Amino acid sequence: MAMQHALYGPEGFFTSANDGPADHFRTSVHASPLFAGALLRLIEAVDAALDRPRVLQVVDVGAGRGELLTALRAAAGGTELGDRLQLTGAEVAPRPAGLPADIRWRRDVPSGVVGLLLATEWLDNVPLDVAEIDADGRIRRVLVDPADGSESLGGGIDAADRFWLARWWPGAAPGDRAEIGWPRDLAWAEAVSSVRRGCALTVDYGHLRDSRPPLGTLTGFRGGRQVPPVPDGSCDVTAHVALDAVAVSVGQPYRIITQREALKALGVDGARPSLDLARSDPAGYLRALSAAGAAAELTDRDGLGAHWWLLHEVGIDLRGSI
Incomplete structure (x- = not known):
């Protein structure tokens, strides 16, 4: 693989x-x-x-x-x-x-x-394999050349792959891809x-x-x-x-x-600190503002x-x- x-x-x-x-x-x-x-x-x-x-x-x-x-x-x-x-x-x-x-x-x-x-x-x-539905509706494994990343379609997938796709990735159409x-x-x-x-x-x-x-x-x-x-x-x-x-x-x-x-x-x-804190504790306000920015990134x-x-x-x- x-x-x-x-x-x-x-x-x-x-x-x-x-x-x-x-x-x-x-x-x-x-x-x-x-x-x-x-x-x-x-x-x-x-x-x-x-x-x-x-x-x-x-x-x-x-x-x-x-x-x-x-x-x-x-x-x-x-x-x-x-x-x-x-x-x-x-x-x-x-x-x-x-x-x-x-x-x-x-x-x-x-x-x-x-x-x-x-x-x-x-x-x-x-690691997993990727499959693609070809123009005839066949599910085929995607092959990748490690040297340059170029792709081609290989043979069909095995029974375990088919079983998983049928349950968890149904409805794929020609041209679609599914990650097994x-x-x-x-x-x-x-x-x-x-x-x-x-x-x-x-x-x-x-x-x-x-x-x-x-x-x-x-x-x-x-x-x-x-x-x-x-x-x-x-x-x-x-x-x-x-x-x-x-x-x-x-x-x-x-x-x-x-x-x-x-x-x-x-x-x-990610809530911004109160402006009252800026007046009573400017340094604390800046620390709280920094923490709010970090929290906003984590919860975006x-x-x-x-x-x-x-x-x-x-x-x-x-x-x-x-």
Whole structure:
């Protein structure tokens, strides 16, 4: 699979020892520490629902260079909860240089997690195949030349692909494309199965069955710009996630909400501070104004706020917290 090689091969985008992903695209994690602060409030709710265990695990799947775990560590520092947190990054790339020693790093997801399993913009990089409906109505696999990104149509797809498309991406017409998402369903179901008690949260670009994009979403990012998705390891190759298919694959209760809704429930709303604060505390007003700007970016309906949050509760009930 070209996407697998481009992202996770020997010289792949995520496995290369060169630039980190943050040099090429901006996520909520990179946008503002407010995102980590909101997740810490979610972690506090999970901790309370678990009756404050001796060790509370937080596992970040697809941890990049450890930015989110480092931010969570700083946000929880000096608190009773911080003393009980066990932070783990699950990532195919080597352990980043300079990562705090108390943050664990491994290639796979640990089993028996008691706490929170996180995956922020991971599923969009789980490799998948793309199919196109030809002029005769046949569903054919799209083939890509790794050297230049040129495309051609190959043979038909197999039974597993057909089954998934029939259920989750119906109604495609000649010329339409569909991204065959069952590898993401399996990846997320396997990750969530590692949670013994607590919850699992994935945050990502996505779409639902009634609004699949007719031409698909496969694209690339390099140096902060959108580029053609040439699978040569030089750029991020990504496609939006069929969130409802992923959700159903797990077999646990779930909720799907927008990031805008989720962050507002966790105290991030982007509201401008009162002008009264400017008169009584000008420096405080400027800090609050800066935070409001960062919150507005995280909750923008046309930007990061349009991300989807898929939350599974495993043996706990977080109603009232998010």
